[in-house]
Amino acid sequence: MGKTLSEVMTEASQILGEAGIENPRRDARILIGQVFDGDQDIVIRDPDKQLTASERDTFMALLDRRRRREPVSHILGRREFWSRDFIVTSDVLDPRPDSETLIEAVLKKTEDRQRNYRLLDLGTGSGCLLLTLLSELPCSTGLGVDFSDAALDIANKNTSALDLQARADFLKSDWFSEVEGVFDIILSNPPYIETEVTRTLEPEVTQYEPITALDGGEDGLDCYRHLISRLPTYLKEDGLVIFEVGMGQAETVANYLSDMNFIQVEIHNDLASIGRCVSGRLKK
């Protein structure tokens, strides 16, 4: 006789727990949901259901990928960010809930959502930041740049999935190198992890996310120094810049902006009260 859902879930949680996964039961439940068209509640509704051989094989294949520490988002092929699904693969940074702090801060500073803002997203990856903002600012347009062709391919796919082709463009560029024009809002979540620390991260990150999305140089701040020095060329007078920063970097990045004569320099905390974003306005 086949095993019941309840038995399979117990076994799966144990396998994932032994692989060092932090919340094994939650992940097992998400993966079983994949077998049943996204229906995770089947575990509670019908714990005595016997799995067919095919359902069990499908589940065991998903479980094996997770046991080898592949992120759940890669197994599902998508990650929810600001209530929308984004395609993700190992070519892009997995959108993090912390980055929603940047979205919240920009929306707070764009009171007139019907205005036509021109946005630039530096290091766009999956495009999650730019595409979320364009979805929330329906009259705005934006450019996302990245030096990774593979990342730009994912960003373009996400643009089509969200039907934003008319307002979002993507360009291969080493930061500002190929960018033309001036912008009302420049945003960036650049690589900001100290090189030494990148080697100590969880396998989900070191094995499945591009190192070029993570490594911010010896002190983690290389990209901020590079980008901030060039901002005045690309930002309109009174334009807004906003960066996501790593834990403990907010004060330093705020000082870099002040040193470049930015005004209204502000730190925005995430839900854990950690300084997660720094914004400022350009006074020319």
Ligand SMILES: C[S@@+](CC[C@H](N)C(=O)[O-])C[C@H]1O[C@@H](n2cnc3c(N)ncnc32)[C@H](O)[C@@H]1O
């Ligand atoms: C931390 S990820 C952020 C991705 C996405 N914006 C997000 O918040 O999920 C940083 C991104 O910057 C890109 N990047 C790194 N160095 C770059 C460079 N010199 N020029 C352009 N993009 C770069 C990486 O390819 C990666 O997609």
